[in-house]
Amino acid sequence: MKQYNWLNFYKLNAFATLAIICLSPQPSKAIPSGIPNQQCSTISNPRPGDLCYVVHENQGGKANANDSPKGGEIIIQPQAGYYVVVEARSEVTSQAGNGALSKRVLSIGGGTESVNGYKSQLEELDKLVYDYEKKINANLDLISLDAKSKLNYLKEKREQYEEYYVTAVSAGKDAPKIQFSWSASSRKCGWGGLDTCGSWLNFRVYEVRRYLGNPIAEYNRLVAPAINQLNSALQNSNRTQQSSRNLFLYTNGKFIEQGNGNWIEERTNGCNSYFVETLRTDSYIELYDENRDIKVRLLENQALWSYVGENNWYSWSGSDGHWENTTDGKN
Structure with missing residues (x-):
């Protein structure tokens, strides 16, 4: 009859127990309360x-x-x-x-370094928001709702950025x-x-x-995208404003865009004049009258004229004017 080797049995069990201990996950160091x-x-x-x-x-x-x-x-x-x-x-x-x-x-x-950084960025941001508000309020009828919304969004991000400053101070x-x-x-x-x-x-x-x-990284992450969105909305408003400048009214008549760069001036006395558009900028549209060899500039609130080749500008018909907010050129 074969004898059982108890020594080998104990060795195997000891090895198995050791393997279990080695493979078992070790408890992590407890972190103190708080x-x-x-x-x-x-x-x-x-x-x-x-x-x-x-x-x-x-x-x-x-x-x-x-x-x-x-x-x-x-x-x-x-x-x-x-x-x-x-x-x-x-x-x-x-x-x-x-x-x-x-x-x-x-x-x-x-925390002085962070506090000073936030404070400096906030001062610059407040000045920027003030300039945007001033620009938008001066052209409320011409600024798109999207641009006004983006300004409010920028103000929200400014408030959130100020919270970071308050946290840093405290x-x-x-x-x-x-x-x-x-x-x-x-x-x-x-x-x-x-x-x-x-x-x-x-x-x-x-x-x-x-x-x-x-402070700089948080400004770039939080505020800079809002500024970029507002700038883009203002540019779109400006393009819309430029494309809608097709009817200029003044005391004695009006300038009407006819399409393809052609304009007509209709005076209240029944006389009409014809112009060709030669330049369009953010500030004015310049027209040319070939029959009289003169230039006319239609600005935001007045019309000026000058002889071709001269730099002296005179008030058109001695009266102020303005752009009518329309897109079809009809009065």
Whole structure:
């Protein structure tokens, strides 16, 4: 009868148990309560106001028996790049003897770089919005609804950008500079305190940070597209305005576009004159009367004329005028 080899049985079971232990997922290090779930280094696209943490491992040290006292410190600065500190907490990982740890807030206030950047960009943006409003309000009848809507959209983005500034001011004002200090020294130990032993303290520090944002990058991401949309809408309004300038009214008559670059002037006294369009700009349309060899410029609120080859311009019929908002050239 074949004998069972119990030694091999125990070896196989021990190997299987070891394999299970090696393959089992190891528990992750628990983050203390109140610490954000995400490390700052793992955030690919943080938004202003987001919280994250940085951990400073392997802090502390040891004083061996009969050594002189040991000690050290770690200082958490209130600002790191576009982040400011919200708080910092220590966690002791091992301790023996008289190893000790203390925490002290050295000062309050940080985030100046981001605050100044947001403030500067906001001042430029406010001036830009003011100029856009002035331009649009001066031409309300000629500016498209789309352009007016894009201006409101820009104002919304400006308000959102200001929120980033307010966050930076508030977070920077409260950002602490924190010092953690540790110490350890040799000590009496054993029966009756006749021996001398060492002491040690090992700890880590969790630094909670708030992202303030890069003022220039946030401006380019948030505000610049709104400005581009508004500029595009204004350009479309301008093109529409230019294409609709086909009827100019003044006290003694009107200029009417006939198509194919031809214009007719109809006066209230029944006399008509004929012109050819020679130039169209944002400011005026220039016409030419071959019979009299004169030029006429139809501006936003007046008509001027000049002899060909001269630079002196005179008021047409001595009266002001304006463009009629129409697209068919009919009065």
